Structures are given as C-alpha cells and as structure tokens.
Amino acid sequence: MSTKVYLVADRRCRPIARIISFGQHGDSPYFQRVLEGVHIQRRGPGRPRKRPGRVLADKAYPSRANRGYLRRSGLKAVIPVKKDQQANRLKRGSKGG
Structure with a gap:
C-alpha cells in the first residue's frame, strides 16, 4: 500500500489545495x-479567488484533456512536453498542432 499527494502551492511554496490518493493511480x-x-484568500474583503494566475506542472500532466481544461479555463500553463509526444505531433505535420 502506498499513497500519492497532489499539491497546489503558491510562489512562496505555501500549500493552497491538496488531494491524497492511492499510489497505484495515475497522476493525470x-x-x-x-x-x-x-x-x-484576498488581502481585503471579498470572496477568495478560485483560479491561479499560472500553472506550473511536470511531465506527468501534458495530456490532451488537461491542456483542454486549462485552455477552457483561460489559465496559462508551463508544462513540458514528453519527447515521444512531441515527435508524434511533428510527424503529423500541420494536423498535429
């Protein structure tokens, strides 16, 4: 038995949101x-923001569904692309994106 912790942190590495799952589950x-x-939380009065300014993630998260979610949400993301996915896109030419 093992577990994984999924964590969202701000620029100062303070945790904002987290989820704990079974270790055998995928990350995406x-x-x-x-x-x-x-x-x-806002500094003054008002409701808390529900969207971060940017998303920084590792190579486990560049799936089409995740990128579509970020695009629909209007979030800017920095997620490196795996070499095999990049090669497959280049192989498809103008249809690959």
Whole structure:
C-alpha cells in the first residue's frame, strides 16, 4: 500500500489545495480535481479567488484533456512536453498542432 499527494502551492511554496490518493493511480486524472480545490484568500474583503494566475506542472500532466481544461479555463500553463509526444505531433505535420 502506498499513497500519492497532489499539491497546489503558491510562489512562496505555501500549500493552497491538496488531494491524497492511492499510489497505484495515475497522476493525470487528479489534475483538474486539485485545481478545482484552489481558494486564494484576498488581502481585503471579498470572496477568495478560485483560479491561479499560472500553472506550473511536470511531465506527468501534458495530456490532451488537461491542456483542454486549462485552455477552457483561460489559465496559462508551463508544462513540458514528453519527447515521444512531441515527435508524434511533428510527424503529423500541420494536423498535429
């Protein structure tokens, strides 16, 4: 038995949202759920923000579903692309994106 922790943190590495799952599960399905748990407190009065300014993630999260979610949400992301995915896109030419 093992577990994984999915964490959203701000620029100062303070945790904002987290999810704990079984260790055998994939990383990508939890991407949207952990981002939906974001609540950033404002300095003054008002409701907390529910969207971060940018998303920085590792190579486990460049799936088409995650990129589509970020695009629909209007979030700017920095997610490196895996070499094999990049090669497949280049192979498809103008249809590959």
